[in-house]
Amino acid sequence: MTLSLFLIQLLNGLQLGVLLFMLSAGLTLVFGIMNFVNLAHGCMYMMGAYFAATALAASGSFIVAAVVAVLGGGLLGIVIERLMAQHLYMRDHLDQVLATFGLILFFNELARWIWGASPVFMSVPPALSGTVSILGVTYPMYRFFIILVGLLCAVGCWLLISRTRVGMLIRAGSVNPTMVSALGVNIGLLNALIFSLGGALAGVAGLMSGPILSVQPGMGEPVLILVMIVIVIGGIGSIQGAFYAALMVGLIDTAGRAFLPMLLREFIDRSIAQAAGPAIASMLTCIFMATVLALRPRGLFPVKNG
């Protein structure tokens, strides 16, 4: 019983971790290469989920929903980059925070206006609605599918970054963007590409979490906070760091939510313990970040600048 519960929570943690990775991979590059604070990344995730839910309701096909979410997220990334972000790269962080804050207000209200304030339902595709058995533990197939997709995305990112020419330019850009553009690389195009890649990954994350979370206005921001914690822990600009940090944060958060209420129940009233669990779990991730920052201000896997 305890072992199977532990395994299930481990898988849940992995599942949250890979979702966080899909969101932080694009964002950490935007932070690292363009030195741009993009608070609106959660909006791309939210819009991705809405695009997927709408496409699924219209077509009934999960594959169509996936295509729409990825393309929609990527397109949104390009539009935001071209219309607004590219004008703010040279400005200080405060301006970027404010401008993207304005975007968040806009997108959340836009979602409320178009789709209404109540959550939009998204069903699990029938082919993935069963369960799988892993080491004697039954686990929902869809959640297992999320883990697979997330790991695939991670492998894809790794291949892209370490094995392709574009990836080489991205790596070079995160170390010294001025030098890269001085060597004749169209850095504007590269930036737009990274933004749309981040948007597409956010779209995938929105699509995958649609059936297990509620698709509603403002759904991006609680996740965004976790994603930022991931990026700070992993080291700004580091995809590899983002991957490990995402898994760590996912596991810590899930373990805190699952096991802390049980622990607390030994000491305090059951209902209070049940309510305090999630809060302490979210505090745990913040405390983890604070510890990492206090010991290593540049994160666990810093990108070497210079």
Place this chain on the structure above:
Amino acid sequence: MTASPMVNRLLIGLLALLAFVPLYAQWAGEPFLITFLSRVLIFALAALSLNIILGFGGLVSFGHALYLGLGAYSVGLLAHYQIDNGWLQLLVTVASCAVVGLLTGWVSLRTTGISFIMITLAFAQMFYYLFVSLKQYGGDDGLSISLKSDFGFIHLGSPITLYYAAFALVALVLWWKQRMIQAPFGLVLQGCRMNEARMKSLGFPTLRYKLSAYVLACVIAGLAGLLYANLTGYTSPAYLNWTISGELIVMVVLGGMGTVAGPLIGTLVLLVCEELLKAWTSHWPIILGPLIVLVVMTARRGLVGYLMRGKSSP
């Protein structure tokens, strides 16, 4: 940066106008005006406190609503246990904001840039979740406050008393800031914003200066929270939400960062805009969001900077 005489005259005029608003509202029978302007003054107080670290210290704190919330909950939780002694509530507000500010500031001020923005945001969200999870104190729904703060000779249950209390605090902080920016403390703080390495090599313990400013800003924001809980008669985790932190930054930047009068003017303009948009459509953030983007992309020095253009260098 010293304010030009024109901005000073504008500020004094604005304060004089605000001082007479309750009389006018009573005469014209418009109690809404008092409530609305009380809200403006309270948020102006919070924005003024944020400007100490944001404008003068150059520290982009994205978690300032945390202290507004701590102040509000100091009133709410004590009132929940039938304690309406204002002095006690004030003590709890100041103590909680100072302790939390000192601890979180000590950790977050070690980082700079993007990390600082995110760590302050994360700390604020941490307390947001904490208050959401306190189900015995209303959780997500918050606490309604039936007993307003009673300071003996001042009772914040009366709207006009509350208005003048907020007004007095805003005026006091404005006066203090005018002096602070020319005092050694303010000069060191501004020096840290411009070139911290240089201040360090001159022998200033910059972390200590920044931390003092941070804690001070937290405590003043806590006072705003105390007043705000009395104004709304209610406190909830929503007061700690990151959107409030964002709005506070907008207020400061809109008015003009690093200027004394900026936050007050920025708050007034933003809240009036919000009210007008709310009266027009319930989907007002759809317009306000792009407006903020537009202001950021075009007007870089805020409204006060616009008034002062050509008069002094930034």
